Amino acid sequence: MRYFFSGVLAAVLLFAGCATDVANRYYGTVKYPPKEPKDVELLWRSPSREFDVIADFQSRGESPNDMRKHAAKIGADAVIVAILGGSYDLGDEWAGRDSKAKTYTRITGTAIKYK
Structure with a gap:
């Protein structure tokens, strides 16, 4: 029985170690209905039209x-994405010799609602 609980504890710690490092901050008090992800614009810079940041x-x-x-879960019209740290494979060491993997050190998204 002791080994069973030790195994369960080890499994919990393993899965906890695999959790994605996530931080979310929501602004305002208005709650918008969710949208389909395909209906949320994916932007790489701020749009020219006016908007409010909602998260x-x-x-x-x-x-x-x-x-x-x-962003779709909170009803945003668009999300402005920034990739920090670049796209690289965990085995890549030299920036000039990066493979085509899609691993990022940090990614951010700013959910917006158009005015």
Whole structure:
């Protein structure tokens, strides 16, 4: 029985160690209905039209489409994505010799609502 509980504890610690480092901050008091991710614009810079920021997301190990999904859940019209640390494979050491993997050290998304 002791080995069973030790095994369960080890499994819990293993899965906890694999958790994505996520931080979300929601602004305002208005709650918007969720949208389909395909209906949320994926932007790489601020749009020229006026908008309000409704949330910021940051994570490790997620993609721009994951940021879009987070924004869709809170009813955003668009999400402005920034990839910090570049795209690289965990085995790459030299920036000039990067493989085509899609691992990022940090990704952020700013969910917006157009005025």
